[in-house]
Amino acid sequence: MTDNHYRYDPPINTTMKRIVVLASGRGSNFLAVASAIERGEISGRCIRLIVDRPGTLAAVRAEEQKIPVSLLHYSDFSTKADYEKALSDLLHMLNPDLIVLAGYMRILGLGIIREYSGKIINIHPSLLPAFPGLNAHGQAIAYGVRVSGCTVHFVDEGTDTGPIILQRCVSVAEDDDEVTLADKILVEEHIAFPMAIALFCQNRLKVFGRKVILLPQSSEHNPHEGH
């Protein structure tokens, strides 16, 4: 499928979706999404960034963007269940239409995954189903693939197994290592993630089993169609 197929126009008259982002670190994908929102490319508002540890660059970036941040420091909770309960309570309070995992380095609990089924999106730095889980870049280099990339997908109960929204690929050169490959893929991530979120916010993604169908733009969203 070509990029053109995924083309989106700036939304008009669309209800703004309430977007909550979860991150654990650098936050470059969070920034890419926040910037796309700022440019009017996504009909949503980032109402909160939630981080699971203190001192993240993601939180600094959110503060610069005037986006409120909640810190739920994982180590402050005695059990994973306690942490998940606090996260679930916070999400109930925020009432998001979409939860975006942008470098969130934890497996979400099943309760949250089930409650927000079809409303949680993750980005993974490989062409899934190849190289799920940790160190996707290292796995790709070790395997010797010629092509890798990134995948934006809905989150289901497995690890990086949910229905795929879109993928972008990069060539792997013989002298690439984990670091250079990660840099190449990150460029594509910053295109793919805002694009997928824009489509979600236009209600254009429908999941049928493993497949995500891209619906055409409705007249509500398409300024080129009649009234």
Ligand code: GRF
């Ligand atoms: C990205 O490579 C993303 O694919 C993966 O974690 C990394 C997060 O990077 N899930 P950043 O924090 O968005 O810069």
